[in-house]
Amino acid sequence: MLLAVLIITFGFFKTLFVLIFVAIGIAAGYYIQKTGILTDVFK
Numbered sequence: 001m002l003l004a005v006l007i008i009t010f011g012f013f014k015t016l017f018v019l020i021f022v023a024i025g026i027a028a029g030y031y032i033q034k035t036g037i038l039t040d041v042f043k
Helices: 002-010 012-035 037-041
Strands: none
Touching: 002 012, 012 037
């Protein structure tokens, strides 16, 4: 439902662009959490 609203509102390619960057952000956050980079930086 939300995906359909996004496609209608923004268009297909803009929605695809947003979804790709959301997936990259999730993957980067998961990688940072698993490696513990931020915990070393903020100690």
